[in-house]
Amino acid sequence: MALKALDIYKLLPKKNCKECGDPTCLTFAMKLAGGKADVDLCPYLDDAAKAMLGASTRPPIRLIRIGFGERFIKVGEENVLYRHEKTFYHPPGIVFKVDDTMPLEDIAAVTRRVRDETLTRVGSDLRFNGIAIENTSGSPERFGEAVAAVEKQEAHLPPILIANDPAALSAALVHCGTYRPLLHAATKENCKEMCALAKQHGAPLVIRSDTVDGLVQLVKDSAALGVQDLVLDPAPASLGDFLRRTTEIRQLAITRSVPELGFPVYFDTAKTGLQDAALALGITKYASVIITRPLMPGSAKAALTLRQNIYTDPQKPIQMTPGLYRVGNPDKNAPVLMTVNFSLTFFTLQGYLESSQVPCFMLIVDTEGLSVLTAVAAGKLSEMLVRDSIKKFALEDEVTHRKLIIPGYASPLSGRIEDATSWKVMVGPRDAAEIGDYLHNEWKKEQGATSPPE
Numbered sequence: 001m002a003l004k005a006l007d008i009y010k011l012l013p014k015k016n017c018k019e020c021g022d023p024t025c026l027t028f029a030m031k032l033a034g035g036k037a038d039v040d041l042c043p044y045l046d047d048a049a050k051a052m053l054g055a056s057t058r059p060p061i062r063l064i065r066i067g068f069g070e071r072f073i074k075v076g077e078e079n080v081l082y083r084h085e086k087t088f089y090h091p092p093g094i095v096f097k098v099d100d101t102m103p104l105e106d107i108a109a110v111t112r113r114v115r116d117e118t119l120t121r122v123g124s125d126l127r128f129n130g131i132a133i134e135n136t137s138g139s140p141e142r143f144g145e146a147v148a149a150v151e152k153q154e155a156h157l158p159p160i161l162i163a164n165d166p167a168a169l170s171a172a173l174v175h176c177g178t179y180r181p182l183l184h185a186a187t188k189e190n191c192k193e194m195c196a197l198a199k200q201h202g203a204p205l206v207i208r209s210d211t212v213d214g215l216v217q218l219v220k221d222s223a224a225l226g227v228q229d230l231v232l233d234p235a236p237a238s239l240g241d242f243l244r245r246t247t248e249i250r251q252l253a254i255t256r257s258v259p260e261l262g263f264p265v266y267f268d269t270a271k272t273g274l275q276d277a278a279l280a281l282g283i284t285k286y287a288s289v290i291i292t293r294p295l296m297p298g299s300a301k302a303a304l305t306l307r308q309n310i311y312t313d314p315q316k317p318i319q320m321t322p323g324l325y326r327v328g329n330p331d332k333n334a335p336v337l338m339t340v341n342f343s344l345t346f347f348t349l350q351g352y353l354e355s356s357q358v359p360c361f362m363l364i365v366d367t368e369g370l371s372v373l374t375a376v377a378a379g380k381l382s383e384m385l386v387r388d389s390i391k392k393f394a395l396e397d398e399v400t401h402r403k404l405i406i407p408g409y410a411s412p413l414s415g416r417i418e419d420a421t422s423w424k425v426m427v428g429p430r431d432a433a434e435i436g437d438y439l440h441n442e443w444k445k446e447q448g449a450t451s452p453p454e
């Protein structure tokens, strides 16, 4: 059973010495309770306390790192069954699969695609994570050539090497340099040889069995052979199979009923014949390493978008940094639109402003990520905040006029903002989709009304 923060606190030395990196023992206890710190960070814990805390504070699913460098993947360290209970922490790596019977140029092209393709959405760059190379030829030499073709692209992507034959994996590992590829897969037949390879190369290892008991036994065998960084492949025969097995694994792992199952899960969607459905299932239901054939553009966008949505903390609004943002090249007469720092509001408005082709400024004020309507209702958006933001971001140096367009939903504040700032407040539309028409009509009219006669 996981311990609560206060129970953990009782076992800590209470020196408040900060050596663990936290300001007090209580904050350290809270982190331990959330599975976000390691007991070893406190040098003053005696062995008895460490033994008591170790098992119950460690995240129930082990963190596994695949690859090195900028594009490495971190998976695992999840604490909940349902995202709304808290959040899911480490998004699954989505990895494009090639096999060693493909022409080497095609393998190189898929690698370059994963290296270069980026979808920018809600301020984040979304990318695929690696290349899985399968030894379908049965030839260790050919497998090595295929892996070398991937590595030659200098994509620095974590490779996943799929082969039943340890000799083929050995031939491929020669080309992986200092990367830490994920090796697939140890089974009860080859566990010893696969563990020896994983140990020799410091690489994480997938273990594969179509029963939970089989996985548990392989975890025990691998641990006895000195391999701790494991990923579980439940070898599903169908999507229903995958859902049943991963749900069972996740439940038994996070409740610590079967701690041996506390490892991330691997899912090869290319084997299901239902690529898109399998991808969506894997992202939502507990796969941490997802293998897929290279996706068509529509499916690629859908997968990246779904992953971003599922792995966004539902308890934290996604926020923009408050400040003054430019759309186009605004001059000193350009309109200024004030809004909140809720990311969705920002990016929606920014998109409509860009399509209006009216260069302007966006004054983004800090409402702690709340939307306009919620911020007004909660008192987070106030005339003082707008006044202080105008000063803080030196808006008066950027424009010569003193007119501020506020969102339609902030209209109850218009008078108070005028009094606090001495700026003329114009109430914009409630719907961001109407901002283009508003700028072309209302703003232009306002400019005409205040321009000196020629």
Ligand code: SF4
Binding pocket: 012, 013, 014, 015, 016, 017, 018, 019, 020, 021, 022, 023, 024, 025, 028, 041, 042, 043, 044
């Ligand atoms: S290092 Fe240990 S004693 Fe010091 S503050 Fe952290 S938990 Fe407390």
